[in-house]
Amino acid sequence: MSSFIRIQNLSVFYPIYGGLLGRRVGDVKAVNDVSFTIEKGEVLGLVGESGCGKSTLGKAFLRLIEPSKGEIYFDGQEVTKMNADSLRKLRKRMQMIFQDPFSSLNPRMKVGSILAEPFIIHKLCPRSEIEQRVRELLKIVGLRPESYDKYPHEFSGGQRQRIGIARALAVKPDFIVADEPVSALDVSIQSQILNLLKTLQKDFKLTYLFVSHDLNVIRYLCDRVVVMYLGRVMEVLTREQLQNPNHKMHPYTEALISAAPKKHPDHVKKQIALAGDIPSPARPPSGCVFHTRCPEAIDICKTEIPVLENSVACHLRGPRLKMTGGS
Numbered sequence: 001m002s003s004f005i006r007i008q009n010l011s012v013f014y015p016i017y018g019g020l021l022g023r024r025v026g027d028v029k030a031v032n033d034v035s036f037t038i039e040k041g042e043v044l045g046l047v048g049e050s051g052c053g054k055s056t057l058g059k060a061f062l063r064l065i066e067p068s069k070g071e072i073y074f075d076g077q078e079v080t081k082m083n084a085d086s087l088r089k090l091r092k093r094m095q096m097i098f099q100d101p102f103s104s105l106n107p108r109m110k111v112g113s114i115l116a117e118p119f120i121i122h123k124l125c126p127r128s129e130i131e132q133r134v135r136e137l138l139k140i141v142g143l144r145p146e147s148y149d150k151y152p153h154e155f156s157g158g159q160r161q162r163i164g165i166a167r168a169l170a171v172k173p174d175f176i177v178a179d180e181p182v183s184a185l186d187v188s189i190q191s192q193i194l195n196l197l198k199t200l201q202k203d204f205k206l207t208y209l210f211v212s213h214d215l216n217v218i219r220y221l222c223d224r225v226v227v228m229y230l231g232r233v234m235e236v237l238t239r240e241q242l243q244n245p246n247h248k249m250h251p252y253t254e255a256l257i258s259a260a261p262k263k264h265p266d267h268v269k270k271q272i273a274l275a276g277d278i279p280s281p282a283r284p285p286s287g288c289v290f291h292t293r294c295p296e297a298i299d300i301c302k303t304e305i306p307v308l309e310n311s312v313a314c315h316l317r318g319p320r321l322k323m324t325g326g327s
């Protein structure tokens with residue numbers, strides 16, 4: 001059975017121009033040969049440090065950024081080959097919620113008009129019904145009816161994010177890319193918005209790609225998580241594996257977990273400090289991109305790119321070494 005969404009060897013490179021002639025002198029390899037699937041109704045987390053390519057990958061799904069190589073399949077259709085007309089239809093089924101609820105809403109438009117736009121663009125209902133539909137949306141995301149006549153600046157950050165969520169829901173999408181939807185909000189508001197996203201996912205049977213650098217958020221919401229480092233997938237974990245203290249994870253995931261804030265001081269296990277800074281994605285290290293910071297790296301890690309086998313891309317954790325009893 002084919003997956004609802006599949007990305008295959010996807011790369012997104014941003015060209016770097018330089019020199020007197022302004023020639024292309026290199027590429028920022030923001031997303032580099034990434035493959036994974038998302039099943040219908042699944043919440044897939046995407047986690048990794050700042051700059052590892054999460055937003056780039058999220059935007060590539062909707063072709064808001066053009067992939068350089070590879071394919072994206074959505075419900076049997078190849079997104080990477082779609083023309084403008086097919087893309088417009090696709091965006092009725094795929095939506096994005098952005099990180100920053102402040103800049104993603106037009107400050108000169110009232111909320112009623114902001115939320116009416118998708119109905120007009122996608123001709124979702126007769127004009128006479130739009131106001132009623134917008135008012136229903138406001139109710140679904142927990143905003144007061146009088147919000148209809150207000151401007152974005154009259155709302156708090158959490159309320160603005162509710163408007164962003166309402167705008168994404170207007171087209172009744174199947175799939176939502178949520179790019180750090182709570183990271184710009186106060187901690188007290190974060191859980192309200194996460195709860196809202198969770199409820200909406202159940203009520204409307206949505207599929208999410210949920211981008212976050214916060215493992216606690218990922219644990220709360222996601223069925224599986226893709227761990228990225230420097231444009232590449234390090235491993236894919238189920239929620240059970242993520243919560244199982246005996247599951248042997250990728251050394252990078254172990255370091256991320258050890259760095260995450262703990263709910264209780266007793267939960268602090270051994271801290272794994274990663275040496276050095278993240279290398280530049282314009283000049284990623286050879287072999288495993290993580291080897292320059294990996295506390296367990298061996299020689300092969302410097303030369304051979306580990307393949308994602310059994311959901312982990314690591315010479316030390318992969319099946320081959322386990323079979324040979326490798327050390």
Ligand SMILES: Nc1ncnc2c1ncn2[C@@H]1O[C@H](COP(=O)(O)OP(=O)(O)OP(=O)(O)O)[C@@H](O)[C@H]1O
Pocket residue numbers: 014028029030048049050051052053054055056057213281
């Ligand atoms: N438009 C662009 N042009 C050139 N380079 C870019 C562009 N957008 C992003 N990058 C680079 O691509 C890499 C990945 O960026 P991206 O925004 O996808 O990371 P991220 O994981 O979402 O980070 P964050 O957690 O900070 O949001 C970074 O090195 C970034 O500097």
Ligand SMILES: [Mg+2]
Pocket residue numbers: 054055056180
């Ligand atoms: Mg980002």
